[in-house]
Amino acid sequence: MQFGLFPRVMWPMSVYEVPLSKVEKLEKVVNSYVKKWLGVPRCLSSVALYVKGILQLPINSLVEEFKCAKVRTELLLTGSKDRIVSGLAPNPSKGRKWKPKVAVQEAEAALRHGEIMGNVQIGRGGLGRTSGKPMWGKADQKEKRRLVVEQIRRQEEASRQVKAVSLAKQGQWLNWEGVERKQVTWRDLWSMESNRLKFLLGATYDVLPSPDNLRIWTDGDPSCTLCSGVATLRHILSGCKVSLAQGRYTWRHNQVLKCLAAGIESRRQQVNAEGSHKKGIQFVREGEKSKRAVKSRSTTQEAKDWQMLVDVGGKLVVPQEIVTTNLRPDIVYWLTGSVFY
Ligand SMILES: [Zn+2]
Incomplete structure (x- = not known):
């Protein structure tokens, strides 16, 4: 098009x-x-x-x-x-x-x-942070x-x-509040499976064939097959009590967490293997130009001993050296044996 x-x-x-x-x-x-x-x-x-x-x-x-x-x-x-x-x-x-x-x-x-x-000031940045309109x-x-x-x-x-x-x-x-905006590019469209794209659009605008939608379209039965509630899209995705009790939502949550953890883990190993890149002050002589400093992509590149714990399967306990807490975060990512700056 x-x-x-x-x-x-x-x-x-x-x-x-x-x-x-x-x-x-x-x-x-x-x-x-x-x-x-x-x-x-x-x-x-x-x-x-x-x-x-x-x-x-x-x-x-x-x-x-x-x-x-x-x-x-x-x-x-x-x-x-x-x-x-x-x-x-x-x-x-x-x-x-x-x-x-x-x-x-x-x-x-x-x-x-x-x-x-x-x-006018837009967002929470300081005065003059946003570039003015022409x-x-x-x-x-x-x-x-x-x-x-x-x-x-x-x-x-x-x-x-x-x-x-x-x-x-x-x-x-x-x-919806606090939802990250998603911009689908042509590259995403080509690489995405057609079913995934269909689901993404259908779930965003609530046009998936959920029993409640099918009732409107074809006059079917709108009740949930697990509980007796009305099976709207929201009910199926995160509102069914039977699904929650059976651990279906936990299973889905863990699948997403595993994917995230796998991505972070590979990056963590890469960063730890690279070691630290501590740079001193680069003095520039009179009349010379300074060499372009290569900007580090993230703060994790500065250090070399990153550890990670993921809450999949067992009960995750936050290490004592960080903080004593009863909370159960999904992923703990911390640095040992070195000063982080
Ligand atoms: Zn249900």
Whole structure:
């Protein structure tokens, strides 16, 4: 899609007077094929494919790209140094639903408003930590074009988020707190098994064929086969008391822990074998340039005697030399016989 369809479609779209409704129809066709390719049910909202939320797929919306291309054409024509071109700039898009001229005016107004507001502090970093937005008033012609296109993309994303809020089931992810955002790249898509991708998308937007969903789709029995509760996705994944008592969740937890521990263990052995890389101060003579210091990839590279304990099978006790505690962490990773700095 990104590499096959867009390069073929974008040029005719930006040159010819194509109305937005036509592009929206085209996107519906594209969406149905993308869903088929990803192996997700047809009921999955198109918002899930393009929204930059908890799960971000590497595909762009055709409508968004169309709007950006039209706005770019509009700005190029109206901002042309040739007076004849800028004075007689034609409307690059037909249709009454969306007009590039109006969209540009709105985007410029929003950018001017943003400039009046100034740079606001985002996140918990200190003052001035976040790089400031480029100012509309100080930007040159090219920079202004870029800012307007970025604003259009932001507006599109905002409208997708609004649509996601209105989805009672598929918009549940908006209420999740403390969940790491996942960005799926093309490389991930190629290397991922199709079932895994299907599960990832289905579990995020709750469109997996759980008994509760099957009841809505085909009128089946929604009860859990282990207990008498309603078998929703949440119930199956982490809410069934019988599964908890039988140790099914513990088994799954341990499988994940084993994978993590195997990864950390191989890295630990590698680091311990490498030994420490203590560097003194590198003095630079007058007139010479300092050699580029190779940055260590992690703090674990500084030391050489790392130990690890993993809570799989037996009861893990945190070594006395670290701390005396009754807690049972999954993995304890510590350094012995050396000062860590
Ligand atoms: Zn159950």
